[in-house]
Amino acid sequence: MIIRIDEYSDVPIYMQIRNQIVMGISSGELKGGEQLPTVRALALEIGINTMTVSKTYQLLKQEGYIMTDRKNGARVRENIAQSGVLSGENKTELRRIVSEARLSGVSKEELKKLIDEFY
């Protein structure tokens, strides 16, 4: 799975990595049980500080997307807990996206098509 980091983006690097891993899990590019690179290896590969990668993995672990242990490193969870509810933060973000799309003249049908595509 390819991840793209933009050093000059307003989104912090750890969030960029986190977002793309979540998208990868959702799309099936990262399968349940799949091994993720070690903190050190990924930091070296991207050319960033190990603390940044560590922060990403901690966040993903807290959110229940991955599990980590000293022996096996980081792995994608086989069964990700499903609350069935969108978090408050995500709702706000979705509202923002829908508002911007509406202001740009994107129709509801087009937006629904995109959601279908991404879902």
Added chain:
Amino acid sequence: MTWIIKLILFVCIVPTALIMFAIAFPSNPGKKKMIFGVRDNPKFHEGDAAKRVKEITTSCRKAALIITILVCLISVILLILPANGMTLLLWVLLIFAELILIAVPFGKGNIELKNLKKELGITKTGVVYTDLTSTNTVHSLKLPWIILPNAVALAGTIFAILTDFGVIKIVEKPACEKYALTMMSLSFLSIGIMFVPIAILMDNTRNMVISRDSNINANYNRAKKKTWADLTIAFSWVNALFLTGYSILMMFINNDAVILCGILAYTLLIMAVVVIGAVNQKAVEKRYERDTDLELQDDDDKWIFGMFYYNKNDTRLNVEKRFGYGATINIAHPAGKVITVITALLLLGSVILLIYFAATGQLNDLETGVNVPFK
């Protein structure tokens, strides 16, 4: 003895100048991935931009050609001049002058192309692609394969030391000068040992992402790293076998012509290994060109004059070279800064020392044999 050194210098400098010109200033730059260390872009081949690029590449190539011809001519003149300390000094200064002067048109071309990129609005810096699947899993170097030739070289060195100290006696008295076997063996051994960390570093360079298909990325990086592993292993074997063979030869023969032939053979073998490595690398790049479906990262601004990598946001110490073959260091890295300063001081110091020796006439002592060690 100095005529041998002059001949060796001539054989090293002239082909190097020609190869550097051919690689850095190709006749068809539009077909290369990089032009003067700037990544090629489709907009470079459209309309007025194409004319500008052609003007830049033609003028820089012309300047580089003049410099290369001058270097070759001066080499011929120095070869003919009488062998003395001043001539040796001029040879060394010629080597440094060649490296610095040839970099000028290259750097100029680099700056002009970067400016053109900004004018065309095609600068896209700061984007890095990483393939999670192949992170830290793509390696080609098998450590025993590079340790073995160095073990052979070490055995040869121990044999040379024991011979020099009279512990082992193959002949009653070796033909070469006292401790010459030890000095020669240690020199070759140190070169071989130096290649072990270099081989490991090259095997651990960042994996390039050329495709959205992780298998293609893994195969490409594995193939590329294999060419580097093969190069360092071949180099280590040439080193080890030459050390052993030459040591045995030097015990029986101490002749200027033999020494010259030996050093020339070593130089040619090493050059052959490097050329084969570069050809293999080029073959890999060509093979995977058609599989490249990803916009490669644009880090042109991180390369000063297209030659020196400076990126404070990159924690890696070594990175793949922009052009040519091999890797270079990130000058922004703390260790990179130290290595750069030490290298610069060593180079400058050696030139200053040589000028001092030439000015005080000590370089001429090499010709007359006065104060030559181990005589």
